[in-house]
Amino acid sequence: xxNLFDNKKFEIEIDGLKIAVIEHRLKDQQVFxxxxxxxxxxxxxxxxxxxxxxxxxxIPQGRQKEAELFGKEITKHLxx
Numbered sequence: 001x002x003n004l005f006d007n008k009k010f011e012i013e014i015d016g017l018k019i020a021v022i023e024h025r026l027k028d029q030q031v032f033x034x035x036x037x038x039x040x041x042x043x044x045x046x047x048x049x050x051x052x053x054x055x056x057x058x059i060p061q062g063r064q065k066e067a068e069l070f071g072k073e074i075t076k077h078l079x080x
């Protein structure tokens with residue numbers, strides 16, 4: 001079982017928008033909760049494995065464009 005209280009936290013910035021990112025692990029699934037400084041609703045995203053390759057998706061679905069945009073930035077941050 002994952003530890004919900006030992007989460008990695010970091011911040012990314014896109015075009016002046018600051019986003020606090022908190023990593024959570026639920027069983028074997030890695031998810032990220034994004035909190036924005038512009039008062040929009042928080043967003044939870046994960047990297048899903050599909051037949052066409054990896055795809056960032058929102059949980060629940062509906063904010064796919066944001067998930068893809070911010071997911072790419074998270075990937076860049078994690079590769080540093």
